Amino acid sequence: MTSGQGNSDVVPGRYWHHLDDGRIQCDVCPxxxxxxxxxxxxxxxxxxxxxxxxxxxWGRSSGFCIDPVEKKPLNHFLPGSPVLSFGTAGCNLTCKFCQNHEISKARQMDAVGSLATPDMIVQTAQQWGCSAVAFTYNDPVIFLEYAVDVAKACRAAGIKTIAVTAGYIGREARVEFFRHMDAANVDLKGFTEAFYHKLCSAHLEDVLETLVYLKRETGVWFELTNLVIPGENDGDDEFDAMTRWIMDHLGPDVPLHFSAFHPDWKMMDTPRTPAATLGRARDIALKNGLRYVYVGNVHDHAASSTYCHHCHTRLIGRDWYELSDWKLDEQGNCTECGTACAGVFASQPGQWGRKRQPVRLQASRNVAGNQR
Incomplete structure (x- = not known):
């Protein structure tokens, strides 16, 4: 723990209790x-x-940007649509390979200086025609109360919400948190306790428990990302064990993204992930029965596209974040054989493409100040 006070808006937290020794235990995460x-x-x-x-x-952001939903990454949730993305500061993991460390490891409140109340966020999403608001850049689990308030405002306005998270959340807190989310991408950072302990100061089992909860107890559409780090979690045995577990506990329809590592934060001496390693991981996952397996952070049109698991027609072509082929009918079925493709689809793909558009929230402080 650290001491200190900030200048950001302060609201009462949930999920904590008093201990006999006079301390208070926070129960939001494990x-x-x-x-x-x-x-x-x-x-x-x-x-x-x-x-x-x-x-x-609460009500403070490190900045806003409109991204393609595929950048979260979500390939089966309203493909091609624009998403208003934002984060705050801090994180409940200590990943040595963090690729957003300027935000997630921030210890200064000026990193979250932008006023951003729920109604301001909704208004901005509406102005830009965004289909969803994404909590990303740092883990929304740690700003649960703020994320839930934003999600409630979005739902009332017909806007979806997306959580980009490591899934490291307490049992009670996750019920409320995910009740208000429409979609999630969960980082399954590795598949050994040693990896989580050494590089993240966390525990694998807590993340697996969250994934099983999402599958069995919620209607949240979710996809998985595994950042493949050379020498740490890139062995065939680990790919095999992880994808077998996904198949057995989550089923064949949960999309899995194998993403390439680049040197960052405290792992600057670790090399980039070879494209061949991602291809090998994808082959193992497909062999184990997963239907939708992708590679990320590398240019691979074939391995970034979506295929019908029955007739193998390319349903959605992707060139980075640009969509090409679209062979889904209005019900999300393959136009060639009629087999359903798992996901949440609009009748037509979005046209946002690969654009990245930083935005500023426009609502006045006086109006916004009454939103809590």
Whole structure:
């Protein structure tokens, strides 16, 4: 834990309890930080103030950008559509390979200086014709109360919400959190306890429990991402064990993205992931019965496209984030053989393409100040 106070909006937190020794335990994630007065959890944004746990970044963002939904990555959720993406600061994991560390490892509140209330976010999404709002760049689990408030406002306006998360969340907290989400991409960072312990200071089993919960207890559309790091989680045995587990516990229809690592944060000496490694991982996953397996962070038109698992027609072609082929009918079935493609599809693909559009929220502070 760390000590200190910030200048961001502070709201009461949920999911905590008092301990017999006078400390308070935060129960939002399995880290279960135990806090004395004035201390912050490892995530930095949840703190003990006035004998309760508070969230210190409600209504504050590190910035907004409109991305293609495929960048989350989500390949089976409203393909081609624009998504308003934002994050705050902090994280409840300590991944040495973090590729958003300027945000997730931020320890200064000026990293989240942009005022961003739920109604301001909804208004901006509507102005730009966004199909969804994505909580990304850092893990929304740690700003649960803020994410839920934004999700409620989005749902009331007919806008979807997407959580890009590591799935490291407590049992009670995840019920509320995912109840308000329409889609998620969950980082399954590796498939050994040793990997999670060494590189993330976390536990694999807690993430697997979240994935089983999502599949069995919710209607959230979710996809998985595995960042493949040379020398750490790139062995064939690990790919085999992971994809067999996915097949057995989640089924064949959950899309899996194998993404290439690039040197970053505390792993600058680790080389980039060879494209051949991603191809090998994809082959193993397909052999084990998964139907929708992709590669990311490399240019591979064939391995980034979606195919009918019955007749093998290319249903959705992808060149980076540009869509080409579209052979789904209005019900999301293959136009060649009628087999359903798992996912959430509109009658026609979106046309956003690969554009990345930074935006500023336009609502006035006086109007926005009444949104809590």
């Amino acid at each position: 880290r279960y930080c135990k806090l004395g007065e004035g201390q912050r959890g490892l995530c930095f944004v949840r703190a003990r103030q006035n004998d309760q746990v508070v969230l210190t970044t």
